[in-house]
Amino acid sequence: MTRRTKLDIINDMLVSVREKGGKIKPTHLMYKANLSYKLLNTYLEDLVKNEMMQEVKGKNDNTYLIITDKGLEFLAEFKKMREFQQSFGI
Protein backbone atom coordinates (compact mmCIF):
# COMPACT_ATOMS: atom_id res chain seq x y z
CA MET A 1 0.00 0.00 0.00
CA THR A 2 1.30 3.46 -0.92
CA ARG A 3 1.64 6.31 1.56
CA ARG A 4 -1.08 8.93 1.52
CA THR A 5 -0.05 12.33 0.25
CA LYS A 6 -1.01 15.53 2.07
CA LEU A 7 -3.82 16.05 -0.44
CA ASP A 8 -5.07 12.47 0.09
CA ILE A 9 -5.26 13.07 3.85
CA ILE A 10 -7.12 16.37 3.41
CA ASN A 11 -9.49 14.62 1.00
CA ASP A 12 -10.08 11.77 3.48
CA MET A 13 -10.84 14.27 6.24
CA LEU A 14 -13.30 16.24 4.12
CA VAL A 15 -14.98 13.06 2.84
CA SER A 16 -15.39 11.89 6.45
CA VAL A 17 -17.16 15.13 7.38
CA ARG A 18 -19.36 15.03 4.26
CA GLU A 19 -20.35 11.42 4.92
CA LYS A 20 -21.48 12.44 8.40
CA GLY A 21 -23.84 14.99 6.90
CA GLY A 22 -21.37 17.89 6.92
CA LYS A 23 -20.85 17.96 10.72
CA ILE A 24 -18.55 15.80 12.85
CA LYS A 25 -16.88 15.68 16.25
CA PRO A 26 -13.03 15.99 16.15
CA THR A 27 -12.54 12.56 17.80
CA HIS A 28 -14.81 10.88 15.24
CA LEU A 29 -12.93 12.59 12.46
CA MET A 30 -9.64 11.32 13.87
CA TYR A 31 -10.86 7.70 13.72
CA LYS A 32 -12.70 8.00 10.39
CA ALA A 33 -9.74 9.65 8.63
CA ASN A 34 -7.30 7.24 10.28
CA LEU A 35 -5.10 9.93 11.85
CA SER A 36 -3.12 10.37 15.02
CA TYR A 37 -4.10 13.20 17.40
CA LYS A 38 -1.01 15.18 16.42
CA LEU A 39 -1.64 14.84 12.68
CA LEU A 40 -5.32 15.65 13.10
CA ASN A 41 -4.47 18.96 14.74
CA THR A 42 -1.85 19.84 12.12
CA TYR A 43 -4.22 19.23 9.19
CA LEU A 44 -7.20 20.73 10.97
CA GLU A 45 -5.30 23.95 11.50
CA ASP A 46 -4.57 24.05 7.76
CA LEU A 47 -8.17 23.29 6.80
CA VAL A 48 -9.61 25.95 9.10
CA LYS A 49 -7.01 28.50 7.95
CA ASN A 50 -7.91 27.80 4.32
CA GLU A 51 -11.64 28.07 5.11
CA MET A 52 -12.43 24.50 4.06
CA MET A 53 -13.67 23.59 7.53
CA GLN A 54 -15.14 25.56 10.41
CA GLU A 55 -15.18 24.93 14.15
CA VAL A 56 -18.56 25.48 15.79
CA LYS A 57 -19.93 24.99 19.29
CA GLY A 58 -22.86 22.60 19.60
CA LYS A 59 -25.10 21.45 22.43
CA ASN A 60 -23.38 20.88 25.82
CA ASP A 61 -20.58 23.12 24.59
CA ASN A 62 -19.14 20.34 22.43
CA THR A 63 -16.89 21.31 19.50
CA TYR A 64 -18.04 20.25 16.04
CA LEU A 65 -16.38 20.57 12.68
CA ILE A 66 -18.39 21.53 9.62
CA ILE A 67 -17.44 21.43 5.97
CA THR A 68 -17.66 24.73 4.07
CA ASP A 69 -18.50 25.40 0.39
CA LYS A 70 -14.78 25.80 -0.25
CA GLY A 71 -14.24 22.33 1.23
CA LEU A 72 -16.90 20.86 -1.05
CA GLU A 73 -15.31 22.59 -4.03
CA PHE A 74 -11.97 21.04 -3.08
CA LEU A 75 -13.58 17.58 -2.98
CA ALA A 76 -15.07 18.00 -6.45
CA GLU A 77 -11.81 19.30 -7.88
CA PHE A 78 -9.74 16.58 -6.21
CA LYS A 79 -12.04 13.84 -7.54
CA LYS A 80 -11.69 15.18 -11.07
CA MET A 81 -7.90 15.39 -10.79
CA ARG A 82 -7.55 11.87 -9.43
CA GLU A 83 -9.87 10.51 -12.12
CA PHE A 84 -7.72 12.17 -14.76
CA GLN A 85 -4.57 10.69 -13.25
CA GLN A 86 -6.15 7.25 -12.97
CA SER A 87 -7.52 7.28 -16.53
CA PHE A 88 -4.27 8.49 -18.08
CA GLY A 89 -2.08 6.28 -15.90
CA ILE A 90 -0.07 9.11 -14.30
Added chain:
Amino acid sequence: MLEIVYSPQWFYGIDIIFEFINVIAAILIAFFSYKVYKFTREKRCLFFGLSFIAISLSFISKILTNFQFYYNFFRKSSIINSALITVTTHKSLNFFVSAYFFHRFFMLLALTGLFFIVGKYHKRLIPLFIFFIAVITAFSTYEYFIYHVTTSLLLGYIFYHYYANYSYCKTKNTFLVAFSFFLILISQIVFINIITGIENYVLAQVIQVLGYIILLIAYIRISKNDKKNKARHN
Protein backbone atom coordinates in the same frame (compact mmCIF):
# COMPACT_ATOMS: atom_id res chain seq x y z
CA MET B 1 15.01 10.24 -53.00
CA LEU B 2 13.19 12.47 -50.58
CA GLU B 3 9.44 12.01 -50.63
CA ILE B 4 7.34 14.37 -48.57
CA VAL B 5 3.68 14.08 -49.39
CA TYR B 6 2.01 10.68 -49.66
CA SER B 7 -1.59 11.78 -49.72
CA PRO B 8 -3.85 11.10 -52.71
CA GLN B 9 -4.89 14.34 -54.45
CA TRP B 10 -8.56 14.12 -53.47
CA PHE B 11 -7.51 13.98 -49.80
CA TYR B 12 -5.50 17.25 -49.94
CA GLY B 13 -6.74 19.54 -47.21
CA ILE B 14 -8.89 16.92 -45.45
CA ASP B 15 -5.83 15.62 -43.62
CA ILE B 16 -5.19 19.18 -42.37
CA ILE B 17 -8.67 19.18 -40.78
CA PHE B 18 -7.97 15.79 -39.18
CA GLU B 19 -4.64 16.99 -37.81
CA PHE B 20 -6.27 20.14 -36.50
CA ILE B 21 -8.64 17.91 -34.45
CA ASN B 22 -5.59 16.04 -33.12
CA VAL B 23 -4.01 19.37 -32.10
CA ILE B 24 -7.17 20.44 -30.22
CA ALA B 25 -7.34 17.10 -28.35
CA ALA B 26 -3.63 17.26 -27.43
CA ILE B 27 -3.79 20.91 -26.29
CA LEU B 28 -6.87 20.31 -24.10
CA ILE B 29 -5.25 17.31 -22.42
CA ALA B 30 -1.99 19.24 -21.94
CA PHE B 31 -3.87 22.18 -20.40
CA PHE B 32 -5.80 19.87 -18.06
CA SER B 33 -2.62 18.08 -17.08
CA TYR B 34 -1.01 21.40 -16.21
CA LYS B 35 -4.06 22.21 -14.05
CA VAL B 36 -3.58 18.89 -12.23
CA TYR B 37 0.09 19.77 -11.75
CA LYS B 38 -0.81 23.17 -10.27
CA PHE B 39 -3.21 21.43 -7.91
CA THR B 40 -1.15 18.42 -6.86
CA ARG B 41 2.42 19.66 -7.58
CA GLU B 42 3.23 16.19 -8.94
CA LYS B 43 5.97 16.54 -11.56
CA ARG B 44 4.69 13.55 -13.56
CA CYS B 45 1.61 15.63 -14.43
CA LEU B 46 3.79 18.48 -15.67
CA PHE B 47 5.84 16.18 -17.92
CA PHE B 48 2.68 14.45 -19.12
CA GLY B 49 1.30 17.85 -20.13
CA LEU B 50 4.58 18.76 -21.84
CA SER B 51 4.43 15.49 -23.81
CA PHE B 52 1.01 16.44 -25.12
CA ILE B 53 2.29 19.94 -25.96
CA ALA B 54 5.01 18.22 -28.01
CA ILE B 55 2.30 16.15 -29.77
CA SER B 56 0.42 19.33 -30.67
CA LEU B 57 3.63 21.02 -31.88
CA SER B 58 4.35 17.97 -34.00
CA PHE B 59 0.93 18.16 -35.68
CA ILE B 60 1.20 21.95 -36.08
CA SER B 61 4.52 21.43 -37.94
CA LYS B 62 2.84 18.89 -40.20
CA ILE B 63 -0.16 21.13 -40.82
CA LEU B 64 2.17 23.98 -41.84
CA THR B 65 4.07 21.65 -44.20
CA ASN B 66 0.95 20.28 -45.81
CA PHE B 67 -0.62 23.71 -46.03
CA GLN B 68 2.47 25.06 -47.79
CA PHE B 69 2.55 22.07 -50.15
CA TYR B 70 -1.12 22.22 -51.08
CA TYR B 71 -0.91 25.98 -51.53
CA ASN B 72 2.04 25.56 -53.91
CA PHE B 73 0.35 22.65 -55.67
CA PHE B 74 -2.76 24.65 -56.47
CA ARG B 75 -0.74 27.77 -57.32
CA LYS B 76 1.53 25.80 -59.66
CA SER B 77 -1.50 24.72 -61.59
CA SER B 78 -2.40 28.33 -62.30
CA ILE B 79 1.04 30.00 -62.73
CA ILE B 80 2.65 29.87 -66.16
CA ASN B 81 6.02 31.44 -65.33
CA SER B 82 8.28 28.39 -64.84
CA ALA B 83 11.20 30.39 -63.31
CA LEU B 84 8.98 31.51 -60.47
CA ILE B 85 7.85 27.94 -59.89
CA THR B 86 11.46 26.73 -59.62
CA VAL B 87 12.31 29.38 -57.01
CA THR B 88 9.18 28.65 -55.02
CA THR B 89 9.76 24.90 -55.13
CA HIS B 90 13.40 25.20 -54.04
CA LYS B 91 12.49 27.45 -51.10
CA SER B 92 9.60 25.16 -50.23
CA LEU B 93 11.82 22.08 -50.17
CA ASN B 94 13.97 23.55 -47.39
CA PHE B 95 10.83 24.50 -45.51
CA PHE B 96 9.36 20.99 -45.96
CA VAL B 97 12.52 19.27 -44.74
CA SER B 98 12.81 21.41 -41.61
CA ALA B 99 9.07 21.28 -40.82
CA TYR B 100 9.00 17.49 -41.26
CA PHE B 101 12.08 17.26 -39.08
CA PHE B 102 10.26 19.13 -36.32
CA HIS B 103 7.10 17.07 -36.85
CA ARG B 104 9.00 13.84 -36.33
CA PHE B 105 11.25 15.16 -33.59
CA PHE B 106 8.38 16.49 -31.48
CA MET B 107 6.30 13.34 -31.95
CA LEU B 108 9.18 11.05 -30.96
CA LEU B 109 9.97 13.30 -28.01
CA ALA B 110 6.32 13.21 -26.90
CA LEU B 111 6.00 9.45 -27.21
CA THR B 112 9.28 8.93 -25.35
CA GLY B 113 7.97 11.23 -22.61
CA LEU B 114 4.74 9.23 -22.37
CA PHE B 115 6.72 5.98 -22.45
CA PHE B 116 8.69 7.11 -19.37
CA ILE B 117 5.73 8.60 -17.48
CA VAL B 118 3.22 5.82 -18.10
CA GLY B 119 5.77 3.00 -17.80
CA LYS B 120 7.39 4.65 -14.75
CA TYR B 121 10.85 3.84 -16.12
CA HIS B 122 14.10 5.05 -14.62
CA LYS B 123 14.95 8.69 -15.37
CA ARG B 124 18.62 7.87 -15.97
CA LEU B 125 17.71 6.38 -19.36
CA ILE B 126 16.25 9.67 -20.63
CA PRO B 127 19.52 11.17 -22.09
CA LEU B 128 20.13 7.92 -23.97
CA PHE B 129 16.61 8.03 -25.38
CA ILE B 130 16.96 11.67 -26.44
CA PHE B 131 20.12 10.71 -28.34
CA PHE B 132 18.22 7.92 -30.11
CA ILE B 133 15.38 10.33 -30.92
CA ALA B 134 17.83 12.74 -32.56
CA VAL B 135 19.45 9.93 -34.58
CA ILE B 136 16.13 8.41 -35.63
CA THR B 137 14.69 11.82 -36.56
CA ALA B 138 17.73 12.56 -38.74
CA PHE B 139 17.55 9.19 -40.50
CA SER B 140 13.79 9.14 -40.83
CA THR B 141 13.89 12.32 -42.96
CA TYR B 142 15.21 10.09 -45.74
CA GLU B 143 13.70 6.74 -44.77
CA TYR B 144 10.01 7.27 -44.19
CA PHE B 145 9.24 3.96 -42.53
CA ILE B 146 11.96 4.23 -39.81
CA TYR B 147 9.96 6.98 -38.12
CA HIS B 148 6.72 5.00 -38.15
CA VAL B 149 8.40 1.79 -37.00
CA THR B 150 9.86 3.71 -34.03
CA THR B 151 6.54 5.38 -33.16
CA SER B 152 4.80 1.98 -33.46
CA LEU B 153 7.25 0.44 -31.01
CA LEU B 154 6.86 3.29 -28.51
CA LEU B 155 3.07 3.26 -28.89
CA GLY B 156 3.11 -0.52 -28.45
CA TYR B 157 4.73 -0.08 -25.03
CA ILE B 158 2.41 2.79 -24.12
CA PHE B 159 -0.66 0.77 -25.15
CA TYR B 160 0.60 -2.22 -23.13
CA HIS B 161 0.74 -0.02 -20.01
CA TYR B 162 -2.68 1.48 -20.66
CA TYR B 163 -4.12 -1.99 -21.17
CA ALA B 164 -2.57 -3.04 -17.83
CA ASN B 165 -4.05 0.12 -16.29
CA TYR B 166 -7.46 -0.85 -17.69
CA SER B 167 -7.12 -4.44 -16.40
CA TYR B 168 -6.28 -3.06 -12.95
CA CYS B 169 -9.03 -0.46 -12.91
CA LYS B 170 -11.93 -1.30 -15.23
CA THR B 171 -13.67 2.01 -15.79
CA LYS B 172 -15.06 3.53 -18.98
CA ASN B 173 -12.39 6.23 -18.98
CA THR B 174 -9.45 3.81 -18.61
CA PHE B 175 -10.98 1.76 -21.44
CA LEU B 176 -11.35 4.84 -23.67
CA VAL B 177 -7.74 5.88 -23.07
CA ALA B 178 -6.40 2.37 -23.74
CA PHE B 179 -8.57 2.02 -26.87
CA SER B 180 -7.51 5.43 -28.21
CA PHE B 181 -3.83 4.51 -27.90
CA PHE B 182 -4.57 1.17 -29.56
CA LEU B 183 -6.08 3.04 -32.53
CA ILE B 184 -3.14 5.45 -32.70
CA LEU B 185 -0.79 2.42 -32.67
CA ILE B 186 -2.75 0.79 -35.52
CA SER B 187 -2.62 4.04 -37.49
CA GLN B 188 1.19 4.03 -37.27
CA ILE B 189 1.32 0.45 -38.53
CA VAL B 190 -0.92 1.43 -41.46
CA PHE B 191 1.33 4.45 -42.13
CA ILE B 192 4.27 2.01 -42.59
CA ASN B 193 2.28 0.28 -45.34
CA ILE B 194 1.89 3.41 -47.46
CA ILE B 195 4.58 1.89 -49.69
CA THR B 196 2.05 -0.79 -50.72
CA GLY B 197 -0.69 1.69 -51.59
CA ILE B 198 -1.29 5.43 -51.24
CA GLU B 199 -4.87 4.77 -50.02
CA ASN B 200 -3.33 3.51 -46.79
CA TYR B 201 -2.47 7.12 -45.99
CA VAL B 202 -6.18 7.96 -45.88
CA LEU B 203 -6.95 4.87 -43.78
CA ALA B 204 -4.14 5.69 -41.35
CA GLN B 205 -5.28 9.31 -41.02
CA VAL B 206 -8.88 8.20 -40.34
CA ILE B 207 -7.78 5.69 -37.67
CA GLN B 208 -5.46 8.26 -36.11
CA VAL B 209 -8.11 10.97 -35.87
CA LEU B 210 -10.53 8.42 -34.37
CA GLY B 211 -7.90 7.69 -31.72
CA TYR B 212 -7.58 11.37 -30.84
CA ILE B 213 -11.37 11.88 -30.87
CA ILE B 214 -11.71 9.05 -28.34
CA LEU B 215 -9.02 10.71 -26.20
CA LEU B 216 -11.08 13.90 -26.44
CA ILE B 217 -14.21 12.00 -25.35
CA ALA B 218 -12.34 10.65 -22.29
CA TYR B 219 -11.23 14.21 -21.47
CA ILE B 220 -14.79 15.57 -21.85
CA ARG B 221 -16.19 12.77 -19.68
CA ILE B 222 -13.75 13.68 -16.88
CA SER B 223 -14.49 17.42 -17.04
CA LYS B 224 -18.26 16.79 -17.28
CA ASN B 225 -18.05 14.64 -14.18
CA ASP B 226 -16.76 17.69 -12.36
CA LYS B 227 -19.76 19.75 -13.47
CA LYS B 228 -22.09 16.97 -12.24
CA ASN B 229 -20.33 17.01 -8.87
CA LYS B 230 -20.63 20.79 -8.57
CA ALA B 231 -24.32 20.63 -9.48
CA ARG B 232 -24.88 17.94 -6.81
CA HIS B 233 -23.23 20.09 -4.13
CA ASN B 234 -25.18 23.26 -4.98
